[in-house]
Amino acid sequence: MAKEVITPSILPGFMELLPADQIVFNNMLDTIKKTYEKYGFIPLDTPMIEKSEVLLAKSGGETEKQVYRFNKGDNDLSLRFDLTVPLARYVSQHFGDLTFPFKRYHIGKVFRGEKPQKGRFREFYQCDIDIIGNENLSVINDAEILSVIYSTFKALGFDDFTIRINNRKVLNGFFEGLQVSDKTEVLRTIDKLEKIGNEAVLKELEAIGLSKENSQRVLDFVGTKGSCRDIIKHLREMNFQNEMFNEGIDELELVVNYIDSFKVPSANYTIDLTIARGLDYYTGTIYETVLNRYPSIGSVCSGGRYDNLAQKYTTKKLPGVGISIGLSRLFYQLREAGILGEMKRATPSEILVIPMNGTMGNALEIATKIRDEGVSAEIYFNEGKIGKKFSYADKLGIPYVIVVGEDEVKSGIFKLKDMATGEQADLSVEQIIEKLKAQDNI
């Protein structure tokens, strides 16, 4: 009689990886974490479940619809949908215990009940950094954030990427000068420039209520091209009489001037007056990052400067600047694009130790010695044919194997087999450890 079993499955829109993929994913996560820490960002962890009344305070619209919200006992609970609202809550709640500027990173899962579609997940990792000031925050931080983006993608193994920056003061000041009534609508329209093209944007701008002349000026303005210094020069030469506009140019110039000192190559960043970032709360520098060979992926790292992180929770003015990498989505897209290459390693083990009849104790001692030196080692315990044991190493992508036979135990010399080349080398345990330690880790 067959037992009744339930078919194991997960929900659509949720990511679950097999070991080889998981290891690549974790390596990316670790790389991001290490880079963030190199810049002195402090790790933070907040609950995944928060009080709905706190988490969803004054929010609404699309966000609220996507939130996983439910009751347990008398509590109205919600799963966090980003890492920014929890940061605002955290900084307000623990204000007296924090030192400002407060630089934090947060890598964790967030939850959004969106319609599942290719590359969009309902539970996904965000990797955020933010620098929060108490009352004020130097614009040099905006240059540093650009440097963090550069270092992060460089460390992830990318060379050909561009960090696009812009400044909302320049945009807003310009629109103010043109007496555009609905800046937000204009910004949203500009955001679509790359997607829908000049003509369509012109039409949309006129539909919003801009004169034909002003629509054309908007398009000319956002179309300004050249080196960062060229663009700043051009903006200055516009001699546009608007305070906010000129303040924005000053900020852009300051970021550009300092970014050289961070040794970010000029090939990796540019001023792009077309980017606006939809979100209303950005008020200064804004960032997008594109992998130049894979433009269809869109921005892989975005963010910006805001005047007030936590007005929902405190009357203190907390300006900040930050970015976010949506790692689940990025990983998925890189894998789909075939950029991650063949993933051979499905284990952290550097070596498989195979005992023979009567040498189990010796095998355990050898593996223990190797592990004590910080090298990941595994022992094959099950009995069976030697071919099956080697095949285990092969399937998991363990790079080296030694067989612990009686002769080897007596002589203290083992044949270290390189599973990729098939080559064997006669080495002592100490020499094996030395060789494994010298290898690149996965």
Added chain:
Amino acid sequence: MAKEVITPSILPGFMELLPADQIVFNNMLDTIKKTYEKYGFIPLDTPMIEKSEVLLAKSGGETEKQVYRFNKGDNDLSLRFDLTVPLARYVSQHFGDLTFPFKRYHIGKVFRGEKPQKGRFREFYQCDIDIIGNENLSVINDAEILSVIYSTFKALGFDDFTIRINNRKVLNGFFEGLQVSDKTEVLRTIDKLEKIGNEAVLKELEAIGLSKENSQRVLDFVGTKGSCRDIIKHLREMNFQNEMFNEGIDELELVVNYIDSFKVPSANYTIDLTIARGLDYYTGTIYETVLNRYPSIGSVCSGGRYDNLAQKYTTKKLPGVGISIGLSRLFYQLREAGILGEMKRATPSEILVIPMNGTMGNALEIATKIRDEGVSAEIYFNEGKIGKKFSYADKLGIPYVIVVGEDEVKSGIFKLKDMATGEQADLSVEQIIEKLKAQDNI
């Protein structure tokens, strides 16, 4: 007019740490992760939200009551309440893509809507390892798991701890021999021995239906003391005619024989016939771990061997052995007991670089150089008095500070101030990097 703000707070029973605590917590997490990986365990990550019908299949009772379960659209969803059920689901679902024995570790949050009480959390980290066999799994794995527990707590900085092991076959065989009808009840009663004492246990055993004689035999049996080899010798000398009982002794002996080869000091493990672990699904070796100076904390790492991981999801027989560390609870208790010491570091930064008038560019270049060598460095951007800048380093516990003045830039020699001792050393940037790299990391 005061703005209306919402008081920021989190739910009771949820853990949220300040930076200095968070850094200690993360270091513990990293230490556990590294130790697990040294043994070749493969990292796994599964969704926090699963289908209720799959996650809660055939479960019930207390567990089900504690689960965070809710609807979103047409879906009946549950937050995972442990990492074992998701493992069973994962292994069954991806069976064809995995290599057995499948060794995985999983460090992640789980959720239980328990009554909040001191040291009990509703959202907490579990750090699990399991080794899953296909049809069979050598008992040597049980010895290796003991070695993992030892290495983990050693790496966490503990010396005085004891891993208690027992074997459910010995217990079950013994009760079978005594013709005890309700083993589970007897096991539960034995589990309380340490708490309630001999007399109370005797009474409870008789209440369950054991004869006075058998109750006494149970108590004598679980009271067997001595070295592991003494206890095994005593068990053999009982000459108890029950197959399961004797199989259990064989397994205990095998574990004890091999554990020496893993170089686990005999002071750190013992056979304790009183431990039974409440859960019904353990079928062989069981583990508990106690910090000897803090017995009130209870077991800090428990687990055992089971015959069948995933009978809910597959007809395949998947025996396994595993353990779990409840890190949130452990961290909380260690902190309460004052074991973690004073936590001074509230940042990963090793050095604060303070620019003076006109040297910002130089300060950025120096920090970039230091970061490029993998050392965490921070720059103080805000303007203000020098005292405030040093106080920033002091508050965060940044160990070193350099001030980048014009003279220093000219000479290339900087005063590296040790914030703990107040000592200053004249060093070049290269020498500073060398010194920082030689420091112990946090």
